[in-house]
Amino acid sequence: MCGRITYIVDLEKMTCSCRLWDLSGIPCVHxxxxxxxxxxxxxxxxxxCYRKEMYMRKYKYALQPxxxxxxxxxxxNEKKITTKVQCHARKAPKKRAKMVQDESNKTNKTKRLTKIxxxxxxxxxxIPGHNQ
Known part of the structure; x- marks a missing residue:
């Protein structure tokens, strides 16, 4: 019992109603x-998986310094290994990008108004003299 809440622990099935033991595998407070x-x-x-035997088995084949x-x-007999540098082919520009570029070329031909x-x-x- 923890405060007003009661937790049910089943040691045979290795479960607790708080579910911490079920999720982690480490026994909870209850x-x-x-x-x-x-x-x-x-x-x-x-x-x-948390016992000493398993820990020793996991790190049995660790790299030595x-x-x-x-x-x-x-x-x-040293062989030098060289790698080829591969250049990836560029994708063809999209049709939309070409259309936008063509439209911008058309606007450059017409005169634009300036803010001078x-x-x-x-x-x-x-109040004049500044904006926002």
């Missing part, structure tokens, strides 16, 4: 209380 109540070993209820580059043996000599006015205070 489970640990139930285990100590029965005076049993808590490690018995731990998921197999090697000497520094200065202490390596020199070999006579025009006084800016603020849209908030309506």
């Amino acid at each position: 489970t640990v209380c139930a285990i100590y109540n029965k005076e049993e070993d808590p490690e018995k209820y731990l998921a197999k 090697i000497n520094g580059l200065d202490l390596w043996e020199n070999t006579r 000599g025009r006084t800016m006015t603020c849209s908030i205070c309506k």
